[in-house]
Amino acid sequence: MKYDFCILGAGLAGLSLAKELKSISDAKVVVIDPNGIANGASGSPLGLSNPATGRYATKSWRAEESLQACKNNLEEVSSYSSELFYSQSGVIRPAMDSKIARRMQENLESNNWPDDWCEWLSEDEIKTRFPDLQSEYGGVWVSQGITVAIPEYLQALSKYLNSKKIDIFEQLNYELNRISDSWVLDFQSSKKIEAKHLIVTAGIKTQEFDFWKYLPLHAVKGQVAIFEAESEFPYSSAVSALGYFASIDSKTFVAGSTYEHNFVHEQPDENGLTYIEDRMLKVMPEMKGKYRLIKQWSGVRASTPDRKPIVGSHPNIKDCSVFTGLGSKGLLYSSILAKDLARSLINGDTIPDAVSPQRF
Numbered sequence: 001m002k003y004d005f006c007i008l009g010a011g012l013a014g015l016s017l018a019k020e021l022k023s024i025s026d027a028k029v030v031v032i033d034p035n036g037i038a039n040g041a042s043g044s045p046l047g048l049s050n051p052a053t054g055r056y057a058t059k060s061w062r063a064e065e066s067l068q069a070c071k072n073n074l075e076e077v078s079s080y081s082s083e084l085f086y087s088q089s090g091v092i093r094p095a096m097d098s099k100i101a102r103r104m105q106e107n108l109e110s111n112n113w114p115d116d117w118c119e120w121l122s123e124d125e126i127k128t129r130f131p132d133l134q135s136e137y138g139g140v141w142v143s144q145g146i147t148v149a150i151p152e153y154l155q156a157l158s159k160y161l162n163s164k165k166i167d168i169f170e171q172l173n174y175e176l177n178r179i180s181d182s183w184v185l186d187f188q189s190s191k192k193i194e195a196k197h198l199i200v201t202a203g204i205k206t207q208e209f210d211f212w213k214y215l216p217l218h219a220v221k222g223q224v225a226i227f228e229a230e231s232e233f234p235y236s237s238a239v240s241a242l243g244y245f246a247s248i249d250s251k252t253f254v255a256g257s258t259y260e261h262n263f264v265h266e267q268p269d270e271n272g273l274t275y276i277e278d279r280m281l282k283v284m285p286e287m288k289g290k291y292r293l294i295k296q297w298s299g300v301r302a303s304t305p306d307r308k309p310i311v312g313s314h315p316n317i318k319d320c321s322v323f324t325g326l327g328s329k330g331l332l333y334s335s336i337l338a339k340d341l342a343r344s345l346i347n348g349d350t351i352p353d354a355v356s357p358q359r360f
């Protein structure tokens, strides 16, 4: 089988790119993932697309464009799932001390936010709108924040891609070779495919490809816990402080996450659970004793020194590109950067220097 583009990795990066390539061309596209859809960091059960990032709710890079692109994709593929997999119910970001409160307020004033995106709430306002939330110092209300069940979103996106005649091959191991001007993938099952252009979207595993080894990707393990609330999760919005706490069906909720830079195994563990619960009860003290653990999950994010993703072509190898380094902003950036990369691959458009692999 011959393809124009072969994408290696079926997470947020790979599937978003396949969608964009198809939307602006009639190229033949295949996505290959030996582990299956959403089997890397994108397996995170619930994530936030939140443009007020970091400890001080700083406006993210290209916030308007990236959030819009994310929303459009969620909306467009929602009819390919019978489940509700996202909710634009906003994010409340209570400040946990006076310094954080001051820096958040400074960012609110200086970050040039679009009207109605963010608003400062005093301690009393938070108490009224979010009873029982720790709010001694006030906090930022981010009306545009979206909560997404990422694996369900990607299952819907893969169905959408199938409807557009994009092949997705899962659970198949392959051997990759460059033969004259083609990339050739040999599967053990004797199947073989050939592609003109290869794009590696394998998250942290991108560094296992010899020709992308030079990229400074850092592995950051993250654990989350899925809890069931005794009655129901008290807020319809997500809460982001000392981690994030969010629900999509009102009774079960996700609490996370850890940021582990030195780890000896990739599985969830007791330490992760303790860390998450301690922090959760600092933010939502009234939850104490009112929930039970359903499941733990962990994944490994690919982070970069400047916290920007890596998108673009290889400096020396023809017809070879990469899309990785999404860190903890996979939802926010996968749609917009997939558009940038697709336009570059199809039309030769320039990708912003800020995310280029050539910056390393």
Ligand SMILES: Cc1cc2nc3c(=O)[nH]c(=O)nc-3n(C[C@H](O)[C@H](O)[C@H](O)COP(=O)(O)OP(=O)(O)OC[C@H]3O[C@@H](n4cnc5c(N)ncnc54)[C@H](O)[C@@H]3O)c2cc1C
Pocket (backbone or CB within 6 Å): 008, 009, 010, 011, 012, 013, 014, 032, 033, 034, 035, 036, 037, 038, 039, 040, 041, 042, 043, 044, 046, 047, 048, 049, 201, 202, 203, 204, 205, 206, 221, 222, 223, 224, 256, 257, 258, 298, 299, 300, 301, 323, 324, 325, 326, 327, 328, 329, 330, 331, 332
């Ligand atoms: C605990 C946790 C919480 C998170 N919370 C959020 C959040 O709230 N908001 C947010 O936006 N993001 C969040 N993220 C991060 C976000 O999920 C990542 O940025 C995003 O999933 C990265 O997507 P990706 O497609 O680049 O990589 P991945 O999702 O890791 O996908 C890479 C894929 O490549 C496949 N692969 C590996 N090797 C190969 C190979 N040799 N050939 C082909 N395929 C291969 C893997 O099986 C995998 O499916 C969280 C991550 C974690 C771990």
